[in-house]
Amino acid sequence: xxxxxxxxxxxxxxxxxxxxxxxxxxxxxxxxxxxxxxxxxxxxxxxxxxxxxxxxxxxxxxxxxxxxxxxxxxxxxxxxxxxxxxxxxxxxxxxxxxxxxxxxxxxxxxx
Amino acid sequence: xxxxxxxxxxxxxxxxxxxxxxxxxxxxxxxxxxxxxxxxxxxxxxxxxxxxxxxxxxxxxxxxxxxxxxxxxxxxxxxxxxxxxxxxxxxxxxxxxxxxxxxxxxxxxxxxxxx
Numbered sequence: 624x625x626x627x628x629x630x631x632x633x634x635x636x637x638x639x640x641x642x643x644x645x646x647x648x649x650x651x652x653x654x655x656x657x658x659x660x661x662x663x664x665x666x667x668x669x670x671x672x673x674x675x676x677x678x679x680x681x682x683x684x685x686x687x688x689x690x691x692x693x694x695x696x697x698x699x700x701x702x703x704x705x706x707x708x709x710x711x712x713x714x715x716x717x718x719x720x721x722x723x724x725x726x727x728x729x730x731x732x733x734x
Numbered sequence: 735x736x737x738x739x740x741x742x743x744x745x746x747x748x749x750x751x752x753x754x755x756x757x758x759x760x761x762x763x764x765x766x767x768x769x770x771x772x773x774x775x776x777x778x779x780x781x782x783x784x785x786x787x788x789x790x791x792x793x794x795x796x797x798x799x800x801x802x803x804x805x806x807x808x809x810x811x812x813x814x815x816x817x818x819x820x821x822x823x824x825x826x827x828x829x830x831x832x833x834x835x836x837x838x839x840x841x842x843x844x845x846x847x848x849x
Contacts, residue, residue: 624766628775629776631774632800653791659840664843664845665842666738666825666840666841666842666843667777667825667840667842668840669839673749674839711776711777713776713777719783720767720789720790720795721782721792721793722769722777722838723779723788724776724777725776726774726775726776727767727775728812
């Protein structure tokens with residue numbers, strides 16, 4: 624079993640839709656949770672960073688962490704074609720010097 | 735302020751040759767991380783370095799792979815005697831503070847193709 628599981632998609636939605644991306648994990652030591660966006664042939668770009676359980680909102684993006692269920696989500700409101708990319712969840716344990724990534728979900732927003 | 739710079743962006747090597755990948759961290763960053771991304775997969779941690787020190791190399795293959803981050807100059811990921819399975823995108827990230835790896839910034843990657 625992988626430490627972090629993420630549905631690879633692909634996921635295709637119309638412009639303006641609400642997008643929900645999810646990851647599950649097995650390591651209860653994970654305390655830091657991140658979402659990265661990666662455009663084709665580019666490096667990952669940090670979108671959201673949360674510590675422990677709860678919600679965090681930044682513009683059209685909302686990150687949720689449920690440590691009791693070992694489940695994290697990223698919601699994108701009013702999705703735009705420019706949001707088309709691969710979204711990677713990542714997490715790390717306190718004191719760890721490395722991120723553990725999910726496989727990434729390829730998202731396409733259709734105009 | 736330039737971001738993390740990696741070069742070359744694309745590298746083609748024949749089987750058995752050596753590959754050298756370079757990473758210049760963001761200005762002021764002294765912590766460097768290397769990750770590998772195979773096609774259709776997420777990034778996998780390889781190694782974490784500080785200036786002149788390898789801190790964690792638990793993700794590095796035991797043979798043919800080595801990394802360094804000298805006092806002066808970029809970090810180097812070196813792959814000796816490359817094989818087809820080494821074909822991947824290699825990403826470098828850097829961070830400012832010890833233990834703040836979650837706020838690391840990634841470079842654009844080097845895409846290695848072994849023919």
